Amino acid sequence: MRESPAGNATKAPRPGRRPxxxxxxxxxxGGWTPWLYLAPALVVIGGLLVYPxxxxxxxxxxxxxQAQVSGGEPTSFQGFGNYATLFRDEQFWQVLLATVVFxxxxxxxxxxxxxxxxxxxxxxxxxxxxxxxxAALGAWATPAVTGSxxxxxxxxxxxxxxxxxxxxxxxxxxxGRYSAFALVLLEVVWCSFPxxxxxxxxxxxxxxxxxxxxxxxxxxxxxxxxxxxLAPMLRPILVVVTIQSVIWDFKVFTQxxxxxxxxxxxxxxxxxxxxxxxxxxxxSQYGLGSAIGVVMLLILLAVTLxxxxxxxxxxxEL
Numbered sequence: 659m660r661e662s663p664a665g666n667a668t669k670a671p672r673p674g675r676r677p678x679x680x681x682x683x684x685x686x687x688g689g690w691t692p693w694l695y696l697a698p699a700l701v702v703i704g705g706l707l708v709y710p711x712x713x714x715x716x717x718x719x720x721x722x723x724q725a726q727v728s729g730g731e732p733t734s735f736q737g738f739g740n741y742a743t744l745f746r747d748e749q750f751w752q753v754l755l756a757t758v759v760f761x762x763x764x765x766x767x768x769x770x771x772x773x774x775x776x777x778x779x780x781x782x783x784x785x786x787x788x789x790x791x792x793a794a795l796g797a798w799a800t801p802a803v804t805g806s807x808x809x810x811x812x813x814x815x816x817x818x819x820x821x822x823x824x825x826x827x828x829x830x831x832x833x834g835r836y837s838a839f840a841l842v843l844l845e846v847v848w849c850s851f852p853x854x855x856x857x858x859x860x861x862x863x864x865x866x867x868x869x870x871x872x873x874x875x876x877x878x879x880x881x882x883x884x885x886x887x888l889a890p891m892l893r894p895i896l897v898v899v900t901i902q903s904v905i906w907d908f909k910v911f912t913q914x915x916x917x918x919x920x921x922x923x924x925x926x927x928x929x930x931x932x933x934x935x936x937x938x939x940x941x942s943q944y945g946l947g948s949a950i951g952v953v954m955l956l957i958l959l960a961v962t963l964x965x966x967x968x969x970x971x972x973x974x975e976l
Contacts, residue, residue, distance in 0.1 A: 749933075753929065865891055909930075
């Protein structure tokens with residue numbers, strides 16, 4: 659014990675014990691350093707993403723047609739008028755349903771093909787593995803317009819080799835609604851599965867070989883090893899590729915536009931992105947087209963947030 663200048667007794671601090679100073683915040687512990695490294699990328703993303711999204715949302719609340727673009731009429735604020743017009747349009751709900759079903763089929767097919775080929779890469783020798791990787795990367799690097807044109811040539815009713823091989827004569831794959839969607843789905847999966855395959859393959863190679871050997875010694879089949887061993891360990895990677903596939907496939911534009919000539923006969927193969935393009939540029943209803951774009955953005959954000967929330971409830975670390 660020692661006395662303070664005021665005469666009050668105070669306890670002397672124990673040797674080796676630091677006085678309590680309170681918990682320091684992450685920023686006080688040097689938390690600004692990562693943000694400084696990320697600052698250039700955040701500036702670029704802000705310029706390329708945030709500002710266009712702001713303009714998209716702004717135009718969706720305006721009456722913005724060719725008359726306003728050319729300066730012939732003043733721009734007027736419509737509030738939620740464009741959204742009310744959109745939600746009263748029966749075609750919008752039909753296109754939305756078709757988009758959800760088509761995107762879901764594309765995501766499931768892409769993940770199935772990509773994961774299956776990733777497992778196959780771990781089972782083959784070096785030369786076949788290299789050949790498969792090069793072929794997949796070639797499909798991935800092919801521009802969407804080029805790939806769509808090649809697929810149209812392969813399934814052409816007059817000169818396509820597919821019809822000749824199957825003996826279908828002059829059958830047109832793009833005439834029927836479901837056959838056209840199926841053809842586009844095949845092209846979307848063909849150009850999308852390499853991302854899933856390469857990402858999942860890298861994750862599988864990071865799994866300790868002892869774990870897989872133990873599962874094999876216990877008599878587990880390849881499907882059981884994938885379902886009970888690999889899939890749980892690769893869940894963070896599968897989350898990334900699933901969300902990425904949902905975003906890509908929900909906003910498909912080029913494949914539908916090229917392969918169905920702008921949405922098919924009487925718009926039977928329209929998806930939301932092509933529908934927005936037709937409203938904005940074919941009909942010069944830029945405000946309505948922007949409203950469709952905002953709705954697509956909100957749907958994708960909602961799907962991503964719900965998916966991440968479900969995983970957090972299951973205790974998964976992302």
